[in-house]
Amino acid sequence: MAARFSDNGVYGTPTDAAVVSAGTGLSVTIRAGVEGSLRGHAWTSGATAVTLPVTANSSGQTRIDRVVLRLDRSAWTVRAAVKQGTPGAGVPALSQSTGDTGTYEIPLAEVTLLSGAGTVTVTRKELYVGTRVRPCTSSTRNPLPVPGEINFETDTGRAVQWTGSSWRSVFDDSGVINVNAPTAAWSNEVDCVLEKRNGNVHLRLGAFKRAGGTLADDIESRLPAIIPAAYRHPTRDQYGLAYITGVNIGRFIVYSNASTRAGQVWLVNKPTISSGDSVLPMSGLSWVVD
Structure with a gap:
């Protein structure tokens, strides 16, 4: 019953x-003050460091042992132990019996012992207890999260993970959002839409037709689309090319949230555009927002 009360592993990072x-x-040392859990059974290394012996190797080949945390169901104890490997055969397998008999082991380290050596080399392999996915809302995330913790926001459908310094999106899906913003000078012939997935915004600008008068080649013009604040890049403008009637090419800018034109889309480099001409922007601009 207690096997899933906690993930298997030691506490920490x-x-x-x-x-x-x-x-x-020929020995390894288990650090003092370490705690853990194995199939619902608590373990601590104690108040002082523990030394475990490593069997000598005179085989002529390198041997790799494991240091494991082992639940022994014959006595229902959890102990750190050295699991001896076979020379030349790599790392020994873990025993993970899940019934009410046998042993269950998780890794703490690997010990490399050259043939005839009088010392060992230890490689860290700790398995740490994880954190569960915590349901919350976007305003009730855990105020004191631990690194790796994942919160699922029931009001937004987002899953966010704490890196140790900030929350980052693991999963979110905005659905299709129409970002048309009609102006007197331009009409939307094809809708402009964006989608936000897992912290990334993907924009598809549609097609525009010049509804105003002739636009001189040295005059910039705001196109009829605007990116909502939540989907703008915080600091970097995005650039794209567009096909313009008459086999011409233009350049447009999607402005970041830091710009005085925040979220606006402007046609900035182009030939003279006449009334009725079309502007067909490239598709597939994308940027990171969180």
Whole structure:
């Protein structure tokens, strides 16, 4: 019943000091003050460091042992142990019996022992207890999250993960959003739409027709689309090309939230455009927003 009360592993993150380090000679040391959980059974390394012996290797080949955290159901104890490997055969397999008999192991480290060596090399392999996905709303995220924690916002449908310094989107889907913004000078012949997926905005500008008078080649003009604030890049403008009636090419800018033209789309480099001419922007601009 308790096996899923907590994920299997030690408590902490990879930024903590190693749980296992090389000891003196043929031994490894388990750091003091480490706690963990294995199939619902608590474990602590204790108040002082623990030394575990490593069997000598005179085989003529390199041997790799594992340091494991082991639940032994014959005595219902959880202990750190060295699981000896076979020379030349790589890392020994973990035992993970899930019934009410046998052993269940998770990795803490790998120990490399050259043939005839009097010392060992330890490589970190700790398995850390994870964090569960926490339901919340966009205004009730955990105020004191731990690195790796994921919150699912029931009001937005977003899943966000705490990096240790900020929340980042793991999953979100805005659906299709129409961003037409008609002006007297331009008409929307094909809708402009965007979608936000997993922190990225994907924009497809439609087709525009000049409804006003002739637009001189040295005059910039705002096209009939605007990006809502939540979907603008915070600092970087986006650039694209457009086909213009008469086998001509123009350039447009989608302005960032930091611009005085925030969210607006402007045609900035182009030939003279006559009334009734079409502007067909390239599709597929995208940028990161969170």
